[in-house]
Amino acid sequence: xxxxxxxxGVGGQGILSIAATVGMAAIAGNINIKQSEVxxxxxxxxxxxxxxxxxxxxxxxxxxxxxxxxxxxxxxPMEALRxxxxxxxxxxxxxxxKPFDNIPDYPDVDGLLADVKKVKNHIIVDAEAIAKSIKSxxxxxxxMLGAAxxxxxxxxxxxxxxxxxxxxxxxxQIVNVNIEALRLGRKFTEENM
Amino acid sequence: xxxxxxxxxxxxxxxxxxxxxxxxxAYPGTPSTEITEYVQRNKYAKExxxxxxxSANEKTAMESAxxxxxxxxxxxxxxxxxxxxxxxxxxxxxxxxxxxxxLVITVADDPSMHSSQNExxxxxxxxxxxxxxxxxxxxxxxxxxxxxxFDLSEKYNVPVMLRITTRLAHSRSGIDLSPQKTENxxxxxxxPQQFILLPxxxxxxxxxxxxxxxxxxxxxxxxKYNQYFDAKNKKIGVIACGLGYNYLLENFEDxxxxxxxxxxxxxxxxxxxxxxxxxxxxxxxxxxDGYPIVEESLNGFMKNDKVKGRLTGAVPRDGELNPxxxxxxxxxxxxxxxxxxxSLKGRPPQMCKGCGHIDVYEALNEVVxxxxxxxxxxxxxxxxxxxxxxxxxxxxxxxxxxxxxxxKGAADAGLIPSIAMIGDSxxxxxxxxxxxxxxxxxxxITVVISDNSTTGMTGGQxxxxxxxxxxxxxxxGVHPDHLRTIIPLxxxxxxxxxxxxxxxxxxxLSVIVPVRECxxxxxxxxxxxxxxxxxx
Ligand SMILES: Cc1ncc(C[n+]2csc(CCOP(=O)(O)OP(=O)(O)O)c2C)c(N)n1
Numbered sequence: 001x002x003x004x005x006x007x008x009g010v011g012g013q014g015i016l017s018i019a020a021t022v023g024m025a026a027i028a029g030n031i032n033i034k035q036s037e038v039x040x041x042x043x044x045x046x047x048x049x050x051x052x053x054x055x056x057x058x059x060x061x062x063x064x065x066x067x068x069x070x071x072x073x074x075x076x077p078m079e080a081l082r083x084x085x086x087x088x089x090x091x092x093x094x095x096x097x098k099p100f101d102n103i104p105d106y107p108d109v110d111g112l113l114a115d116v117k118k119v120k121n122h123i124i125v126d127a128e129a130i131a132k133s134i135k136s137x138x139x140x141x142x143x144m145l146g147a148a149x150x151x152x153x154x155x156x157x158x159x160x161x162x163x164x165x166x167x168x169x170x171x172x173q174i175v176n177v178n179i180e181a182l183r184l185g186r187k188f189t190e191e192n193m
Numbered sequence: 194x195x196x197x198x199x200x201x202x203x204x205x206x207x208x209x210x211x212x213x214x215x216x217x218x219a220y221p222g223t224p225s226t227e228i229t230e231y232v233q234r235n236k237y238a239k240e241x242x243x244x245x246x247x248s249a250n251e252k253t254a255m256e257s258a259x260x261x262x263x264x265x266x267x268x269x270x271x272x273x274x275x276x277x278x279x280x281x282x283x284x285x286x287x288x289x290x291x292x293x294x295x296l297v298i299t300v301a302d303d304p305s306m307h308s309s310q311n312e313x314x315x316x317x318x319x320x321x322x323x324x325x326x327x328x329x330x331x332x333x334x335x336x337x338x339x340x341x342x343f344d345l346s347e348k349y350n351v352p353v354m355l356r357i358t359t360r361l362a363h364s365r366s367g368i369d370l371s372p373q374k375t376e377n378x379x380x381x382x383x384x385p386q387q388f389i390l391l392p393x394x395x396x397x398x399x400x401x402x403x404x405x406x407x408x409x410x411x412x413x414x415x416x417k418y419n420q421y422f423d424a425k426n427k428k429i430g431v432i433a434c435g436l437g438y439n440y441l442l443e444n445f446e447d448x449x450x451x452x453x454x455x456x457x458x459x460x461x462x463x464x465x466x467x468x469x470x471x472x473x474x475x476x477x478x479x480x481x482d483g484y485p486i487v488e489e490s491l492n493g494f495m496k497n498d499k500v501k502g503r504l505t506g507a508v509p510r511d512g513e514l515n516p517x518x519x520x521x522x523x524x525x526x527x528x529x530x531x532x533x534x535x536s537l538k539g540r541p542p543q544m545c546k547g548c549g550h551i552d553v554y555e556a557l558n559e560v561v562x563x564x565x566x567x568x569x570x571x572x573x574x575x576x577x578x579x580x581x582x583x584x585x586x587x588x589x590x591x592x593x594x595x596x597x598x599x600x601k602g603a604a605d606a607g608l609i610p611s612i613a614m615i616g617d618s619x620x621x622x623x624x625x626x627x628x629x630x631x632x633x634x635x636x637x638i639t640v641v642i643s644d645n646s647t648t649g650m651t652g653g654q655x656x657x658x659x660x661x662x663x664x665x666x667x668x669x670g671v672h673p674d675h676l677r678t679i680i681p682l683x684x685x686x687x688x689x690x691x692x693x694x695x696x697x698x699x700x701x702l703s704v705i706v707p708v709r710e711c712x713x714x715x716x717x718x719x720x721x722x723x724x725x726x727x728x729x
Contacts, residue, residue: 010540011542023198023365024198027195027196027198027367032367033198033365033366033367034364034365034366035364035365035366036360036363036364036365037363037364037365038363039224039226039227039308039363039652040223040224040307040308040650040651041223041307041308041542041650042307042308042542043542043652044542044543044545044575044578044650045540045542045543045545046540046541046542046543047539047540051364057446059366060331060439060440060442060443060446061439061440061442061443061515061516062360062361062364062366062436062439063360063364063515063516065443065515065516065517065520065528066517066527066528066529066530067527067528067529067530068528069530078537078538078540079540081533081534081537082533082537083530083533084530084531084532084533084534085529085530085531085532085533086530087530087531088528088530089530091530102543103538103539103540103541104582104583105538106538107536107537107538108536111536112536115534115536
């Protein structure tokens with residue numbers, strides 16, 4: 001098993017909790033992991049990405065080579081497109097449809113989604129709507145993780161274990177709502193693949 | 194035992210704790226901050242009272258660490274690469290004093306300048322000071338190096354540098370731990386004069402440092418962190434330093450590397466391996482995540498056709514390494530996805546909604562538009578983002594503290610008034626001494642200390658300046674009539690504009706301190722409060 005995953009978003013959008021969940025899941029499943037993330041200046045509303053690498057063999061580089069990502073998971077559509085140089089020819093792009101517009105010249109959203117659709121394997125999710133349906137707007141990032149989960153080669157049990165470890169401190173209710181978000185995200189992809 | 198999932202930074206902190214460290218000293222700086230933060234959160238560290246409070250700046254941090262070493266205990270000091278410039282005086286001289294308890298300087302360099310003003314390579318400092326460097330190629334090695342570096346330091350009586358770069362600092366991996374070592378006991382240096390660098394003693398100490406160099410070379414040659422991998426193909430050999438080795442391996446995931454490789458992770462450069470590869474191979478490619486320091490050493494002054502690297506264009510002259518660059522340098526098939534669409538827009542970082550610095554810039558811009566542009570000397574922190582649109586409010590950002598002193602110099606030259614814009618943490622880091630210069634000459638400048646009561650840019654660490662700025666300014670001799678404060682909020686905009694106009698017009702030194710807590714730390718505190726309420 002070997003998966004190269006790029007997580008994309010904007011500083012403050014919570015991609016690091018997606019990364020942390022997958023990290024914990026991998027450790028629980030005894031899978032090797034490397035996960036590099038951006039700290040510092042870009043976290044102030046700039047573009048941020050995290051490279052996540054899973055393998056049953058040793059992993060060398062902390063960053064994924066260009067052209068070798070299996071999946072791009074993005075919590076907003078423009079950032080999904082920023083990492084196309086990294087996506088392998090049969091890779092998947094899984095993105096939230098709702099833009100995060102904090103710049104004066106944010107491009108036309110329909111145009112961005114059309115560009116996402118040019119990638120052979122793509123899933124476009126309205127993660128906000130799904131998160132709202134379970135009254136947990138803050139879980140939209142975990143909805144995205146759920147939507148990408150069919151491509152990760154990690155069992156749902158492991159991912160749920162990861163959520164327990166990451167959100168356990170915040171109480172059972174938060175864990176449960178995130179588990180629900182994960183399942184609904186996955187359901188969306190399974191129905192729309 | 195299950196592995197611990199740790200950032201490279203955290204692996205270093207855990208390694209140092211397991212290696213018997215008694216104290217860590219640091220001033221925050223990306224990408225080094227998480228080392229100290231890990232120790233601050235760590236249960237063992239709390240129970241054993243391992244020192245981990247922040248220092249005012251990198252110089253005070255390193256001096257305290259040296260003091261702990263003097264007292265026989267193991268100490269680490271951490272900083273980002275430019276922090277070494279601030280600590281350079283004690284850094285260079287600590288190589289002459291040597292150590293008592295093990296002393297490790299962990300420096301996180303930032304090639305590609307993800308969050309920095311430059312991409313200087315700290316290995317030059319270590320070479321300058323003639324001390325060993327450990328440069329891990331992955332997180333596990335970072336852990337082990339932090340664990341054993343104190344031994345190395347004590348064995349050869351020199352400080353040791355542990356050098357990492359951004360990608361290793363901020364990437365997580367599973368770490369296997371080693372058994373806990375006990376802390377050193379309090380003990381005075383055996384030689385009572387070792388730390389007295391009067392010229393007569395310093396000369397003796399310096400000769401000791403020179404005399405230990407061959408032993409350090411030998412230690413490098415025998416180090417398990419340096420390795421020689423022999424292969425049949427002698428057309429090309431590779432010297433891979435630190436993370437460069439990691440990126441090399443990435444290109445040979447499923448096959449054996451067909452040419453000879455020297456892995457360099459401990460310096461001085463291991464002469465045995467380097468001589469061998471230079472003698473045996475037609476060409477030698479040097480991979481370094483930083484400046485071409487090894488490449489240049491091999492070249493010598495006379496150009497040498499054999500050595501390839503950043504100086505020959507085989508590897509780009511600047512910026513960090515990555516697996517694709519290594520593939521290109523070795524002539525391997527490189528991979529690439531597709532170009533991003535041209536509609537894509539850049540997304541630069543920006544100040545947060547509601548940030549007090551924004552209110553300060555709105556007032557400042559209004560006044561500067563009247564008195565003429567080009568006179569705002571700024572500093573390093575979140576407020577530096579005021580350089581970008583829509584504010585475009587500042588004219589300089591050079592090094593921490595430079596706002597006040599550059600404004601003073603410009604005023605000396607006749608640019609009156611000149612304005613300094615500095616944050617609270619930067620002020621106590623290196624603004625105070627510059628302010629004293631301005632007090633002494635009553636320089637016609639206005640210093641705006643935009644106080645958000647935290648070290649914001651690096652993630653909200655406690656600021657030494659909290660509740661102290663006024664006393665510090667008064668104590669340094671700022672006249673109370675020209676030491677003013679305001680809450681930077683929209684409703685106070687007019688008042689702030691008036692205050693600035695008055696003080697800019699005053700022909701002498703004035704200080705304005707807008708005070709309002711950082712919106713990030715304020716909301717973190719509010720959330721923590723709600724969480725504890727729920728628990729109770
Ligand atoms: C010598 C040096 N040390 C550390 C840093 C990293 N650094 C950049 S900005 C900053 C924080 C500044 O805090 P403050 O002045 O209070 O401004 P704020 O970000 O809170 O607005 C730090 C620690 C640096 N650039 N140079």
